[in-house]
Amino acid sequence: MTPSTIEIRPTADDARIARFAAAAIVLAVAEAAIPLPLPGVKPGLANIVILIVLLQWGWRDAVWVALLRVFAGSLLLGQFFAPGFFLALAGSLASLATLGLAMHLPRRWFGPITLSILAAFAHIGGQLVLARLWLVPHDGVFYLVPVFALAATVFGLVNGLVAGHLLRELSSAADAVTKDEPSR
Amino acid sequence: MPVGKPSQWFALVRPGDVLVIGLALFVCIASAATLWRGGAPDKVVIRAGGQLYAETGLSRSQRIEVPGPLGITVIEVEPGRARVVSDPGPRQYCVRQGWLTRSGAAAICAPNEVSLMLSGGASTYDSLNY
Numbered sequence: 001m002t003p004s005t006i007e008i009r010p011t012a013d014d015a016r017i018a019r020f021a022a023a024a025i026v027l028a029v030a031e032a033a034i035p036l037p038l039p040g041v042k043p044g045l046a047n048i049v050i051l052i053v054l055l056q057w058g059w060r061d062a063v064w065v066a067l068l069r070v071f072a073g074s075l076l077l078g079q080f081f082a083p084g085f086f087l088a089l090a091g092s093l094a095s096l097a098t099l100g101l102a103m104h105l106p107r108r109w110f111g112p113i114t115l116s117i118l119a120a121f122a123h124i125g126g127q128l129v130l131a132r133l134w135l136v137p138h139d140g141v142f143y144l145v146p147v148f149a150l151a152a153t154v155f156g157l158v159n160g161l162v163a164g165h166l167l168r169e170l171s172s173a174a175d176a177v178t179k180d181e182p183s184r
Numbered sequence: 185m186p187v188g189k190p191s192q193w194f195a196l197v198r199p200g201d202v203l204v205i206g207l208a209l210f211v212c213i214a215s216a217a218t219l220w221r222g223g224a225p226d227k228v229v230i231r232a233g234g235q236l237y238a239e240t241g242l243s244r245s246q247r248i249e250v251p252g253p254l255g256i257t258v259i260e261v262e263p264g265r266a267r268v269v270s271d272p273g274p275r276q277y278c279v280r281q282g283w284l285t286r287s288g289a290a291a292i293c294a295p296n297e298v299s300l301m302l303s304g305g306a307s308t309y310d311s312l313n314y
Contacts, residue, residue, distance in 0.1 A: 105200065109199050109200035110198060110200035111198040113197060113201040114200055114204040121208065121211070143219055146220065149211050149215050150212045153209060153212055157208075160196075161196055161197075164196035165188070165193065165196065
């Protein structure tokens with residue numbers, strides 16, 4: 001076989017992003033199996049992974065993981081280029097932009113819960129704007145705003161708590177590693 | 185992975201987070217209050233002989249006398265509701281409808297060619313008959 005002339009050397013960054021993206025995609029696909037009363041209302045468990053990536057590795061990595069999740073998740077679910085895909089993309093972009101701004105809030109006062117709730121609201125905001133402009137060109141879509149807002153509050157809070165908990169676990173695990181191997 | 189005690193979970197909530205949670209709940213309640221208010225009328229439309237006779241708000245009480253071919257139809261408006269008090273017509277259907285409270289509700293005194301209709305708000309129906 002002719003050896004490929006293109007050689008891709010994945011960096012440590014690539015490997016890390018791929019790992020987190022895989023975790024986010026698994027959560028997104030698992031979540032698709034949960035029956036939900038309204039299209040658009042879902043827990044958004046993948047956002048836990050995105051919050052962890054954001055707070056541990058920064059905004060650039062979070063953007064990579066979030067967009068990989070949207071693209072690969074929709075491919076796996078057969079939603080690629082379906083309306084749901086564009087809604088997810090619009091929500092994702094809006095929440096990434098919000099997270100990019102909100103992550104500069106003082107950490108002492110605002111934790112993962114704030115980021116999670118703001119991201120959840122940006123998510124529904126982005127989706128609603130696209131839905132209003134393109135899918136349902138009628139103000140009737142805004143009738144559902146209170147339902148979406150309540151979902152964003154509840155799931156944002158829960159996801160933020162879980163992300164905060166996991167971040168604490170991760171940092172204590174990292175402490176343990178450095179304690180075990182003081183030479184590193 | 186250990187789930188931990190509730191106190192450990194509460195420790196994750198920082199002061200600003202409480203503010204944001206409160207703000208989020210406020211957005212939920214405020215949006216529900218403004219978007220789901222539908223059905224509350226805010227206007228009375230009175231027609232006589234097919235022409236618009238009067239159009240007035242539903243916020244203050246008043247009595248309106250509308251002339252028709254048989255005589256005078258008296259309409260009473262109170263905050264949030266309106267009715268036909270008396271009508272010279274033979275069957276008195278519009279009077280017996282009583283108070284109208286929902287947007288789109290109408291009382292029609294056909295013999296005297298007078299109609300009363302509530303409008304405004306997010307009307308659930310185009311018109312309501314009893």
